[in-house]
Amino acid sequence: MILLYAVVPPDATAPEVGGLGGHRLETIRAGLAAVIVEECAERPVPTAGESRRFAKIICDLAMATPMLPIRFPTVLPTSSAVLAELQAHEARWQRRLIELDGLSEVVIRAQGADSNHELDAASRRSGTSYLMSRAAALRQRDACVAEISELVRGWAQEIKVLPSQQGIRIACLVANADMRQLRDAVLGWQQAGDDRQVVVGGPWPPFSFVVDGEAESA
Amino acid sequence: MSDAPERWSNQQVALVDLIDRVIGGGVVITGDIVLSVADVDLVYLGLRLVLAPAHEVDQSVALGRRSA
Numbered sequence: 001m002i003l004l005y006a007v008v009p010p011d012a013t014a015p016e017v018g019g020l021g022g023h024r025l026e027t028i029r030a031g032l033a034a035v036i037v038e039e040c041a042e043r044p045v046p047t048a049g050e051s052r053r054f055a056k057i058i059c060d061l062a063m064a065t066p067m068l069p070i071r072f073p074t075v076l077p078t079s080s081a082v083l084a085e086l087q088a089h090e091a092r093w094q095r096r097l098i099e100l101d102g103l104s105e106v107v108i109r110a111q112g113a114d115s116n117h118e119l120d121a122a123s124r125r126s127g128t129s130y131l132m133s134r135a136a137a138l139r140q141r142d143a144c145v146a147e148i149s150e151l152v153r154g155w156a157q158e159i160k161v162l163p164s165q166q167g168i169r170i171a172c173l174v175a176n177a178d179m180r181q182l183r184d185a186v187l188g189w190q191q192a193g194d195d196r197q198v199v200v201g202g203p204w205p206p207f208s209f210v211v212d213g214e215a216e217s218a
Numbered sequence: 219m220s221d222a223p224e225r226w227s228n229q230q231v232a233l234v235d236l237i238d239r240v241i242g243g244g245v246v247i248t249g250d251i252v253l254s255v256a257d258v259d260l261v262y263l264g265l266r267l268v269l270a271p272a273h274e275v276d277q278s279v280a281l282g283r284r285s286a
Contacts, residue, residue: 004247007245046241048237051237051240051241052233052236052237054240055236055237055240058240068244068245069240069243069244069245070244070245070247071240071241071242071243071244071245071246071247072240072241072244074245074246074247076247085247093245105239107232107235107239109231109235162238169235171239199228199231199232199235200232201231201232201235201236202232202236204236204239207239207240207242207243207244208239208243210243210244210245211245
Protein backbone atom coordinates (compact mmCIF):
# COMPACT_ATOMS: atom_id res chain seq x y z
CA MET A 1 0.00 0.00 0.00
CA ILE A 2 1.31 3.44 -0.90
CA LEU A 3 0.66 6.51 1.24
CA LEU A 4 0.72 9.74 -0.78
CA TYR A 5 2.25 12.92 0.65
CA ALA A 6 2.61 15.63 -1.97
CA VAL A 7 2.81 16.52 -5.64
CA VAL A 8 6.17 18.11 -6.46
CA PRO A 9 8.05 19.23 -9.61
CA PRO A 10 9.44 16.34 -11.70
CA ASP A 11 13.06 17.07 -10.81
CA ALA A 12 12.43 17.32 -7.04
CA THR A 13 13.93 14.68 -4.80
CA ALA A 14 12.35 13.47 -1.59
CA PRO A 15 14.55 14.74 1.23
CA GLU A 16 15.98 12.40 3.85
CA VAL A 17 12.81 12.46 5.91
CA GLY A 18 11.20 9.43 7.48
CA GLY A 19 7.52 8.86 6.78
CA LEU A 20 4.68 8.01 9.16
CA GLY A 21 5.45 4.31 8.84
CA GLY A 22 9.13 4.87 9.56
CA HIS A 23 10.18 4.18 5.98
CA ARG A 24 12.16 6.49 3.76
CA LEU A 25 10.08 8.67 1.46
CA GLU A 26 10.31 7.89 -2.24
CA THR A 27 9.55 9.85 -5.40
CA ILE A 28 7.43 8.54 -8.26
CA ARG A 29 8.01 10.64 -11.37
CA ALA A 30 6.22 11.44 -14.60
CA GLY A 31 7.25 13.97 -17.24
CA LEU A 32 5.65 17.07 -15.73
CA ALA A 33 5.26 16.28 -12.02
CA ALA A 34 6.18 13.78 -9.34
CA VAL A 35 4.56 12.42 -6.18
CA ILE A 36 6.29 11.83 -2.86
CA VAL A 37 5.11 8.58 -1.30
CA GLU A 38 5.86 6.00 1.36
CA GLU A 39 5.21 2.30 1.20
CA CYS A 40 3.24 1.26 4.26
CA ALA A 41 1.68 -1.94 5.56
CA GLU A 42 -1.66 -0.40 6.54
CA ARG A 43 -3.71 2.69 5.85
CA PRO A 44 -2.86 5.25 8.54
CA VAL A 45 -5.70 6.19 10.87
CA PRO A 46 -6.36 9.94 10.76
CA THR A 47 -6.17 10.53 14.50
CA ALA A 48 -5.12 13.95 15.75
CA GLY A 49 -1.65 12.60 16.55
CA GLU A 50 -1.10 10.99 13.15
CA SER A 51 -2.51 14.04 11.36
CA ARG A 52 -0.11 16.21 13.31
CA ARG A 53 2.86 14.00 12.39
CA PHE A 54 1.77 14.05 8.75
CA ALA A 55 1.49 17.85 8.90
CA LYS A 56 5.02 18.08 10.30
CA ILE A 57 6.38 15.94 7.45
CA ILE A 58 4.50 18.02 4.87
CA CYS A 59 5.81 21.27 6.37
CA ASP A 60 9.37 19.87 6.33
CA LEU A 61 8.95 18.85 2.68
CA ALA A 62 7.65 22.31 1.82
CA MET A 63 10.90 23.82 3.09
CA ALA A 64 12.74 21.83 0.41
CA THR A 65 10.52 22.09 -2.65
CA PRO A 66 7.38 23.72 -4.09
CA MET A 67 4.52 21.30 -3.50
CA LEU A 68 0.84 20.54 -3.50
CA PRO A 69 0.02 18.63 -0.31
CA ILE A 70 -2.23 15.60 -0.77
CA ARG A 71 -5.18 15.14 1.58
CA PHE A 72 -4.42 12.84 4.50
CA PRO A 73 -4.76 9.86 4.50
CA THR A 74 -4.76 9.04 0.77
CA VAL A 75 -3.47 5.60 -0.15
CA LEU A 76 -3.35 3.71 -3.43
CA PRO A 77 -2.70 -0.02 -3.74
CA THR A 78 0.48 0.06 -5.85
CA SER A 79 3.17 2.33 -7.30
CA SER A 80 1.71 1.80 -10.76
CA ALA A 81 -1.66 3.08 -9.53
CA VAL A 82 0.11 6.20 -8.24
CA LEU A 83 1.87 6.63 -11.58
CA ALA A 84 -1.43 6.28 -13.46
CA GLU A 85 -3.00 8.93 -11.24
CA LEU A 86 0.02 11.17 -11.72
CA GLN A 87 -0.09 10.81 -15.50
CA ALA A 88 -3.79 11.59 -15.54
CA HIS A 89 -3.31 14.92 -13.72
CA GLU A 90 0.31 15.97 -14.26
CA ALA A 91 -0.38 18.87 -16.65
CA ARG A 92 -2.87 20.50 -14.27
CA TRP A 93 -0.66 19.86 -11.24
CA GLN A 94 2.41 21.26 -13.00
CA ARG A 95 0.49 24.44 -13.85
CA ARG A 96 -0.65 24.87 -10.26
CA LEU A 97 2.85 24.15 -8.88
CA ILE A 98 4.21 27.00 -11.00
CA GLU A 99 1.41 29.33 -9.88
CA LEU A 100 1.98 28.53 -6.20
CA ASP A 101 5.79 28.73 -6.19
CA GLY A 102 6.91 31.12 -3.44
CA LEU A 103 3.42 31.31 -1.90
CA SER A 104 2.17 29.93 1.42
CA GLU A 105 -1.13 29.71 3.23
CA VAL A 106 -2.14 31.46 6.42
CA VAL A 107 -5.46 30.99 8.19
CA ILE A 108 -6.94 33.98 9.98
CA ARG A 109 -9.43 33.25 12.75
CA ALA A 110 -11.37 36.17 14.10
CA GLN A 111 -14.18 36.52 16.58
CA GLY A 112 -15.98 39.25 18.47
CA ALA A 113 -15.42 38.40 22.14
CA ASP A 114 -19.02 38.09 23.26
CA SER A 115 -21.04 37.10 20.18
CA ASN A 116 -21.72 33.58 21.51
CA HIS A 117 -22.64 34.96 24.93
CA GLU A 118 -25.21 37.29 23.36
CA LEU A 119 -26.73 34.35 21.49
CA ASP A 120 -26.82 32.22 24.63
CA ALA A 121 -28.49 34.99 26.58
CA ALA A 122 -31.02 35.61 23.77
CA SER A 123 -31.88 31.91 23.54
CA ARG A 124 -32.94 32.02 27.19
CA ARG A 125 -35.41 34.88 26.56
CA SER A 126 -37.63 34.00 23.57
CA GLY A 127 -37.57 32.52 20.11
CA THR A 128 -37.95 35.92 18.46
CA SER A 129 -35.18 37.34 20.56
CA TYR A 130 -32.92 34.43 19.61
CA LEU A 131 -33.67 34.78 15.88
CA MET A 132 -33.01 38.51 15.95
CA SER A 133 -29.71 37.95 17.75
CA ARG A 134 -28.81 35.20 15.30
CA ALA A 135 -29.52 37.49 12.32
CA ALA A 136 -27.44 40.24 13.90
CA ALA A 137 -24.59 37.78 14.51
CA LEU A 138 -24.68 36.68 10.86
CA ARG A 139 -24.62 40.29 9.66
CA GLN A 140 -21.70 40.96 12.00
CA ARG A 141 -19.94 37.86 10.66
CA ASP A 142 -20.39 38.96 7.02
CA ALA A 143 -19.13 42.44 7.86
CA CYS A 144 -16.10 40.95 9.60
CA VAL A 145 -15.31 38.74 6.57
CA ALA A 146 -15.59 41.75 4.25
CA GLU A 147 -13.43 43.89 6.53
CA ILE A 148 -10.63 41.34 6.84
CA SER A 149 -10.77 40.46 3.14
CA GLU A 150 -10.34 44.14 2.34
CA LEU A 151 -7.57 44.45 4.91
CA VAL A 152 -5.47 41.61 3.38
CA ARG A 153 -6.29 42.37 -0.26
CA GLY A 154 -2.90 44.00 -0.83
CA TRP A 155 -0.97 40.84 0.11
CA ALA A 156 -3.30 37.89 -0.42
CA GLN A 157 -3.25 36.50 -3.96
CA GLU A 158 -6.29 34.34 -3.24
CA ILE A 159 -8.74 34.23 -0.34
CA LYS A 160 -11.11 31.47 0.80
CA VAL A 161 -13.63 31.64 3.62
CA LEU A 162 -13.45 28.31 5.45
CA PRO A 163 -16.31 26.70 7.37
CA SER A 164 -16.24 27.58 11.05
CA GLN A 165 -18.43 26.88 14.04
CA GLN A 166 -17.00 29.73 16.04
CA GLY A 167 -16.08 33.10 14.59
CA ILE A 168 -14.75 33.27 11.04
CA ARG A 169 -11.86 31.56 9.31
CA ILE A 170 -10.25 32.98 6.20
CA ALA A 171 -7.45 31.20 4.33
CA CYS A 172 -5.10 33.51 2.44
CA LEU A 173 -2.51 32.64 -0.19
CA VAL A 174 0.40 34.97 0.45
CA ALA A 175 3.87 35.49 -1.02
CA ASN A 176 6.48 34.44 1.53
CA ALA A 177 8.02 37.91 1.31
CA ASP A 178 4.68 39.55 2.26
CA MET A 179 3.91 37.32 5.24
CA ARG A 180 5.09 39.76 7.89
CA GLN A 181 3.15 42.74 6.51
CA LEU A 182 -0.06 40.70 6.36
CA ARG A 183 0.41 39.47 9.93
CA ASP A 184 1.13 43.00 11.17
CA ALA A 185 -1.95 44.36 9.38
CA VAL A 186 -4.21 41.73 10.93
CA LEU A 187 -2.80 42.23 14.41
CA GLY A 188 -3.21 45.99 13.97
CA TRP A 189 -6.87 45.37 13.11
CA GLN A 190 -7.24 43.35 16.29
CA GLN A 191 -5.76 46.12 18.42
CA ALA A 192 -8.08 48.69 16.83
CA GLY A 193 -11.14 47.02 18.39
CA ASP A 194 -11.62 46.20 22.07
CA ASP A 195 -13.57 43.00 21.63
CA ARG A 196 -11.65 41.41 18.76
CA GLN A 197 -9.78 38.14 19.03
CA VAL A 198 -7.59 37.19 16.09
CA VAL A 199 -5.25 34.27 15.55
CA VAL A 200 -3.07 34.01 12.43
CA GLY A 201 -1.98 30.41 11.78
CA GLY A 202 0.81 29.53 9.38
CA PRO A 203 2.64 29.96 7.12
CA TRP A 204 1.84 26.46 5.85
CA PRO A 205 1.90 24.72 2.49
CA PRO A 206 -1.11 25.81 0.41
CA PHE A 207 -3.57 23.13 1.60
CA SER A 208 -6.63 25.21 0.71
CA PHE A 209 -5.35 26.35 -2.69
CA VAL A 210 -4.19 23.19 -4.48
CA VAL A 211 -6.92 23.66 -7.05
CA ASP A 212 -7.28 27.01 -8.77
CA GLY A 213 -10.56 28.86 -8.39
CA GLU A 214 -11.79 28.14 -11.91
CA ALA A 215 -11.18 24.39 -11.71
CA GLU A 216 -12.84 24.27 -8.30
CA SER A 217 -16.03 25.95 -9.48
CA ALA A 218 -16.17 23.84 -12.66
CA MET B 219 -17.15 30.55 37.38
CA SER B 220 -16.29 33.54 35.22
CA ASP B 221 -18.75 34.79 32.60
CA ALA B 222 -15.90 36.04 30.46
CA PRO B 223 -15.74 34.32 27.09
CA GLU B 224 -13.04 31.70 26.73
CA ARG B 225 -9.90 33.20 25.22
CA TRP B 226 -8.17 31.23 22.54
CA SER B 227 -4.67 29.96 23.03
CA ASN B 228 -3.00 31.04 19.79
CA GLN B 229 -0.82 27.97 19.54
CA GLN B 230 -3.69 25.55 20.13
CA VAL B 231 -5.93 27.28 17.62
CA ALA B 232 -3.21 27.33 14.97
CA LEU B 233 -2.57 23.62 15.53
CA VAL B 234 -6.26 22.79 15.23
CA ASP B 235 -6.41 24.79 12.00
CA LEU B 236 -3.34 23.03 10.62
CA ILE B 237 -4.82 19.59 11.33
CA ASP B 238 -8.13 20.73 9.85
CA ARG B 239 -6.33 21.71 6.64
CA VAL B 240 -4.35 18.44 6.53
CA ILE B 241 -7.54 16.34 6.49
CA GLY B 242 -9.89 18.89 4.90
CA GLY B 243 -7.61 20.48 2.29
CA GLY B 244 -5.03 19.19 -0.15
CA VAL B 245 -5.22 17.33 -3.44
CA VAL B 246 -8.07 14.82 -3.60
CA ILE B 247 -7.16 11.71 -5.54
CA THR B 248 -9.80 9.67 -7.30
CA GLY B 249 -8.56 6.12 -6.99
CA ASP B 250 -9.62 2.66 -8.07
CA ILE B 251 -9.04 -0.45 -6.07
CA VAL B 252 -9.28 -4.14 -6.75
CA LEU B 253 -10.00 -6.30 -3.73
CA SER B 254 -8.24 -9.63 -3.99
CA VAL B 255 -8.40 -12.87 -2.07
CA ALA B 256 -5.76 -15.52 -2.81
CA ASP B 257 -4.68 -13.55 -5.90
CA VAL B 258 -8.18 -13.63 -7.36
CA ASP B 259 -9.60 -10.20 -8.15
CA LEU B 260 -13.08 -10.14 -6.68
CA VAL B 261 -14.52 -6.67 -6.72
CA TYR B 262 -13.61 -3.60 -8.69
CA LEU B 263 -14.53 -0.39 -6.95
CA GLY B 264 -14.30 3.17 -8.17
CA LEU B 265 -13.41 5.19 -5.12
CA ARG B 266 -13.50 8.84 -4.34
CA LEU B 267 -12.33 9.02 -0.77
CA VAL B 268 -13.00 12.30 0.92
CA LEU B 269 -12.31 12.88 4.56
CA ALA B 270 -13.81 16.02 5.97
CA PRO B 271 -13.78 17.67 9.36
CA ALA B 272 -16.81 16.79 11.47
CA HIS B 273 -18.41 20.23 11.27
CA GLU B 274 -18.41 20.09 7.45
CA VAL B 275 -20.07 16.68 7.56
CA ASP B 276 -22.60 18.01 10.07
CA GLN B 277 -23.45 20.84 7.70
CA SER B 278 -23.81 18.46 4.73
CA VAL B 279 -26.08 16.15 6.72
CA ALA B 280 -28.19 19.10 7.88
CA LEU B 281 -28.54 20.39 4.31
CA GLY B 282 -29.47 16.89 3.11
CA ARG B 283 -32.20 16.65 5.74
CA ARG B 284 -33.58 20.05 4.82
CA SER B 285 -33.75 19.20 1.11
CA ALA B 286 -35.23 15.73 1.72
